[in-house]
Amino acid sequence: MENQEKEDTLRLIEENYKAANNSFVYLLHERDLYDTDAFARLLDCINSLDEGEETILEQLNAILRETLKHIIYHFDPDDSSRITNLPEDYWAYLTDLEDAVGKYARMCSRKREKDSKNVQLG
Secondary structure, rough: OHHHHHHHHHHHHHHOOOOOOOOOOOOHHHEEOOOOOHHHHHHHHHHHHOOOOOHHHHHHHHHHHHHHHHHHHHOEEEEEOOOOOHHHHHHHHHHHHHHHHHHHHHHHHHHHHHHHHHHOOO
């Protein structure tokens, strides 16, 4: 991944983590809007990552948790928030997000194992 592309990818992930700048999480949290285009951009960014970093994994896990919480709130009869434009197959979107974050977590795990072996050898 080229430097500018990586910077853009990491910026979009951070914006979602912070629920900023009309990101998917911002729209979900602040506007109760499930924007499938913003979701697709986020998913594409996660899937384009080619190097595991623990800080990014923490951000991705937080994004996944926030997304799940908002969908749970949507179905809670005691909660007033209702998501506009929630896809009927929302579970498929969640599965895609969970799979992408899981793939990245495995990438981080492999990097930790490799780093650990390098320390032991060094």
